[in-house]
Amino acid sequence: MRLSRYFLPVLKETPAEAQIVSHRYMLRAGMIKQASAGIYSWLPLGFRVLRKIENIVHEEQIRAGHIPMLMPTLQSADLWRESGRYDDYGEEMLRITDRHDRDMLYGPTNEELITDIFRSHVSSYRDLPLTLYHIQWKFRDEIRPRFGVMRGREFLMKDGYNFDLTKEDALHAYNRHLVSYLRTYERMGLQAIPMRADSGPIGGDDTHEFLVLADTGESEVFYDSQITELKFGDREIDYDDRAQCQAVLEEFTSRYARTDETHDEAVFNQIPEDRRRVARGIEVGQIFYFGTKYSEPMGATVQGPDGKAVPVHMGSHGIGVSRLVGAIIEASHDERGIIWPEGVTPFHVGLVNLKTGDAEADAACEAIYAALVGKGLEPLYDDTDERAGGKFATMDLIGLPWRITVGPRGLKNGVVELTSRRTGESEEMSPEAAVERVAQIYAPHMVRGI
Ligand code: 5CA
Numbered sequence: 254m255r256l257s258r259y260f261l262p263v264l265k266e267t268p269a270e271a272q273i274v275s276h277r278y279m280l281r282a283g284m285i286k287q288a289s290a291g292i293y294s295w296l297p298l299g300f301r302v303l304r305k306i307e308n309i310v311h312e313e314q315i316r317a318g319h320i321p322m323l324m325p326t327l328q329s330a331d332l333w334r335e336s337g338r339y340d341d342y343g344e345e346m347l348r349i350t351d352r353h354d355r356d357m358l359y360g361p362t363n364e365e366l367i368t369d370i371f372r373s374h375v376s377s378y379r380d381l382p383l384t385l386y387h388i389q390w391k392f393r394d395e396i397r398p399r400f401g402v403m404r405g406r407e408f409l410m411k412d413g414y415n416f417d418l419t420k421e422d423a424l425h426a427y428n429r430h431l432v433s434y435l436r437t438y439e440r441m442g443l444q445a446i447p448m449r450a451d452s453g454p455i456g457g458d459d460t461h462e463f464l465v466l467a468d469t470g471e472s473e474v475f476y477d478s479q480i481t482e483l484k485f486g487d488r489e490i491d492y493d494d495r496a497q498c499q500a501v502l503e504e505f506t507s508r509y510a511r512t513d514e515t516h517d518e519a520v521f522n523q524i525p526e527d528r529r530r531v532a533r534g535i536e537v538g539q540i541f542y543f544g545t546k547y548s549e550p551m552g553a554t555v556q557g558p559d560g561k562a563v564p565v566h567m568g569s570h571g572i573g574v575s576r577l578v579g580a581i582i583e584a585s586h587d588e589r590g591i592i593w594p595e596g597v598t599p600f601h602v603g604l605v606n607l608k609t610g611d612a613e614a615d616a617a618c619e620a621i622y623a624a625l626v627g628k629g630l631e632p633l634y635d636d637t638d639e640r641a642g643g644k645f646a647t648m649d650l651i652g653l654p655w656r657i658t659v660g661p662r663g664l665k666n667g668v669v670e671l672t673s674r675r676t677g678e679s680e681e682m683s684p685e686a687a688v689e690r691v692a693q694i695y696a697p698h699m700v701r702g703i
Contacts, residue, residue: 254600256635260297263647273469275582276401278591282651284578291398291406298651299578301599303409306577307388308702309440309596310411317433317492319384319413321703324366326390330356332365335551342454345393359392362455364547364569367414371565372553378418381555381565384426386413388574402575403535404471409575416565418557420544423566427459427542428498430570434463434538435485435505440698441577442594443584445537446480447505451514455569457543462512464534467583474534475516477508477524512536535580542568591652592674595698600633601625602691603648607641607660617684618659621669624688630695632657649674655694657687 262283271277279285284299295303311321327349333339339346339358347359360366367385375383388411398406415426431447438445443465450462464474466481483505491497509524511517512534521529547553548564557563573580585592593599604622608614618634625632633653635644641660648656658670658679668681671690682690 254631254633256633257637259633261647261651262296263650271401273400273403273579273583274586275403275469275579278582278586278650278652279401279579282591285402291395291404293402293405293407298599302578302581302593302597303575304702305597305599305700306441306574307409307411308700310388310437310572310574311703312701313433313437313440314386314411314413315703316436317384317429319386319433321387322385323387324360324363324370324389326360326392327357328360328363328366330358332369332551333358336365336368336547337550338365338454345395347392347394360389361391361393362410362569362571363387363389363412364414364455364567365551368547368551368553368567371416372548372551375416376555378555378557382415382417382422382426384413384415384429386411386570400469400471401579403579405575408573411572411574413570415568415570416548416553417567418555418563418565420566423542423544423568424459425495425498427540427568427570428495428502429492430540430568431461431505432485432490432492432498432501434540434570434572435501436490437572438463438465438537439485440596441581442596443537443577443581444481444484446474446476446510446534448474448476448510448512448534449506449515450512450539452541452543455539455541455543456546457541457568459542459568461506461540462536463538464512465537465580465584466532466534467580468533469583470533470535472534472536473513473516474511474532475513475521476510476530476532478528478530480505480508480510483508535576535583536573537577537580538570538572540568540570542566586652589646590650593652593654595654595695596700598654599651600653601630601655601695602632603651603653603656604632604634605641605644605648605656605658606634606636607644607658609636609638611661613664614659614661617664617669621657621659621684621688624685625691628688628692629699630691655691657684657691659684 417423445463447461545564554562
């Protein structure tokens with residue numbers, strides 16, 4: 254992409270309404286624009302990050318054996334009457350009446366709709382196990398939407414639903430989700446710690462929230478510092494192997510880590526004092542096992558091996574896709590702007606022409622741009638007339654992890670500069686070597702999506 258033809262409305266001033274750094278940088282970097290309270294337009298740069306996050310989520314869900322689909326945002330109230338949640342859900346649910354006076358709602362979550370799909374099409378235990386998911390906009394009429402996309406009213410969520418014959422099978426699905434989430438967040442450059450939590454309006458007894466530690470987080474968390482030493486890394490996992498998935502769950506829940514809703518001071522105090530931590534965190538996902546809470550009242554049964562109809566065991570599993578954009582910025586920035594992890598960066602590399610209009614510099618940039626694109630990379634080429642200082646400031650603000658700087662002086666010696674946004678370190682090398690280096694850096698981060 255050439256900056257001269259792009260839409261990147263960066264702001265010089267710090268917007269007064271933004272209280273936390275991710276909100277400030279998202280506005281300043283031209284990623285989002287508020288449409289109304291808690292509702293945002295995703296401008297081109299923000300949209301690219303959102304899609305990168307979605308694609309990682311898709312890849313990891315599909316790797317775990319889960320099946321993508323798409324359900325609508327608007328739902329019929331009748332389904333929610335069947336589960337009993339239409340009245341229970343309260344003021345957070347946006348209720349709408351259509352022209353025929355039918356009660357509709359903008360889905361805050363999808364347990365009812367997916368259970369209806371399941372009961373219409375599945376009737377035998379032979380079709381199980383089954384896990385379906387989608388990435389779709391949700392609406393919750395939050396009383397206090399704030400911090401930009403962190404607590405929105407309209408927000409993008411990945412929500413997945415498992416259907417199993419027995420509780421044991423459903424708990425394997427729970428474990429599978431836990432493992433796939435650990436991989437997902439790490440690919441986004443995040444450490445998200447599974448913590449025992451409360452299930453709220455979704456229901457059920459087994460639930461973990463995934464929290465990214467950050468001072469600006471809305472949740473108070475209590476944990477044993479040893480939990481932060483655990484990394485999933487690049488270990489191979491067979492998602493059908495129950496013992497393997499169970500072992501990962503046990504490992505990652507082997508240390509005390511709870512949100513304030515489930516915190517137990519007496520148990521916490523048994524941890525050696527120097528390892529006790531009280532901190533804040535951003536909830537970027539939650540997994541639930543709730544058994545037959547929806548399948549029983551809604552008649553989602555299958556015929557078991559003995560011919561008897563039994564309600565299926567279910568769970569649901571969410572990732573806050575749009576919230577993650579803010580969470581990643583909270584976890585990775587400095588005083589000059591965002592520092593994107595390679596896995597989610599909107600463009601792989603910034604290409605800065607220090608002297609636009611200089612024939613040699615222009616030609617070198619064009620050649621580098623073409624070579625990067627030829628390798629499947631996504632460069633953002635600043636081909637504008639702006640001064641060098643302004644170009645660097647914009648690149649630093651929007652946070653591309655790598656920058657190639659091209660100027661007449663370097664070109665006389667046959668070199669360009671490759672700079673890391675994270676460390677600030679620069680290295681001179683030939684244009685070909687710079688392209689090759691960037692391609693190597695991104696080889697493990699190329700996302701296919703679906
Ligand atoms: N049906 C279940 C799982 S599919 C569910 O709705 N879970 S949830 O309520 O925990 O939401 C899943 C994730 O969505 C949360 O972990 C959080 O990261 C994100 N989320 C929830 N509310 C908001 C909000 N108001 N703004 C942005 N993200 C949100």
